[in-house]
Amino acid sequence: MTRLTNDIRGAIHKAAVTAAFAEREAAMKAAEAALAVEAYEATFSEDVLALVAKVPANWFRKDRCLNFNVGGLRIRLNTSDYGLPVPYQSAGGRGYGCHEEIGTVMPGDLCDRIQAHAKAKEALRDQYKRAEKDLEMLLLSISTVNKLKEVWPEGEPFYSRFLDTRAPSLPAIRFAEVNKVLGLEPKSA
Numbered sequence: 101m102t103r104l105t106n107d108i109r110g111a112i113h114k115a116a117v118t119a120a121f122a123e124r125e126a127a128m129k130a131a132e133a134a135l136a137v138e139a140y141e142a143t144f145s146e147d148v149l150a151l152v153a154k155v156p157a158n159w160f161r162k163d164r165c166l167n168f169n170v171g172g173l174r175i176r177l178n179t180s181d182y183g184l185p186v187p188y189q190s191a192g193g194r195g196y197g198c199h200e201e202i203g204t205v206m207p208g209d210l211c212d213r214i215q216a217h218a219k220a221k222e223a224l225r226d227q228y229k230r231a232e233k234d235l236e237m238l239l240l241s242i243s244t245v246n247k248l249k250e251v252w253p254e255g256e257p258f259y260s261r262f263l264d265t266r267a268p269s270l271p272a273i274r275f276a277e278v279n280k281v282l283g284l285e286p287k288s289a
Contacts, residue, residue: 101244101245101246102262102263103245104239104247108262109239112255112258112262113235117232119257119258121224125224132180133180135177135210135217136177142210143168144203160186163184163186163198163202165177166178166186167202170204170211171205171207171212173215176198
């Protein structure tokens with residue numbers, strides 16, 4: 101019977117939570133990347149974007165994380181590629197970096213969609229944390245993998261590799277051979 105060690109608990113925990121959230125997180129990242137590009141393009145004029153497009157890419161510093169003032173909220177949007185060229189001095193006037201605001205997204209459809217995305221991202225993060233905590237409590241309450249199978253059969257894809265599939269094999273007890281090696285005479289009972 102396999103004991104449910106902290107290492108095994110961690111492996112089961114990671115596999116289960118990753119499986120539950122991987123697809124939703126990927127979709128959230130793709131939607132965020134599209135919104136980042138859209139907000140970036142809405143922040144800078146077409147003339148500026150056309151000039152930037154003409155200059156070789158390695159001439160610009162690129163940020164993968166872009167901060168915008170979106171309807172009064174500071175919202176960070178991440179791109180999915182190597183980033184977008186940003187001005188040396190952003191709207192805050194203190195230089196550049198992922199922590200600097202690069203512009204303002206004016207109220208309207210894009211503003212509403214970005215704010216809705218930020219709320220959905222926060223809700224997904226809360227669901228993730230809740231799932232992590234609930235699963236952690238479940239796993240801490242169980243001491244063996246076989247008991248885990250008994251109480252949580254739905255989770256078998258995450259712990260099946262730790263299940264005992266065969267009875268433990270005990271060595272044959274060969275006292276006569278040991279006695280002979282040690283020079284001991286057998287005693288009758």
